[in-house]
Amino acid sequence: MEFNDNKPIYRQIIDFAYSQIMSGAWLPRERIPSVRELSMEMQVNSRTVLKAMENLQNSGIIEARRGLGFILSADADEKVAGERRKEFFSVTLPQFAEEMKLLGIVKADIEGYLP
Numbered sequence: 001m002e003f004n005d006n007k008p009i010y011r012q013i014i015d016f017a018y019s020q021i022m023s024g025a026w027l028p029r030e031r032i033p034s035v036r037e038l039s040m041e042m043q044v045n046s047r048t049v050l051k052a053m054e055n056l057q058n059s060g061i062i063e064a065r066r067g068l069g070f071i072l073s074a075d076a077d078e079k080v081a082g083e084r085r086k087e088f089f090s091v092t093l094p095q096f097a098e099e100m101k102l103l104g105i106v107k108a109d110i111e112g113y114l115p
Helices: 009-023 035-042 046-058 076-103 107-113
Strands: 062-065 069-072
Touching (some): 046 062
């Protein structure tokens, strides 16, 4: 995985997990890759992956199971969708609106591009 400088690596790992969950690659109530597996796959320090996993656990998206590692919670997809909505409205949309303003784009200009 290639990381960018715009966001801390642990946040990019969380975004990766969100993508895995939303795409169905990681299924509810199923085991997800371990900290060690992810750190090897992503070529990052295991502490960085652990920080991302702790964040996901604190959000109720994953659960630690003794002897199994981490599993995806039953409603992980709903929680991830909620988190992504929050980020969209607090970060993405304001950035988009600012870019529209800078470029002189009005709502009518983009209506044909929206579903």
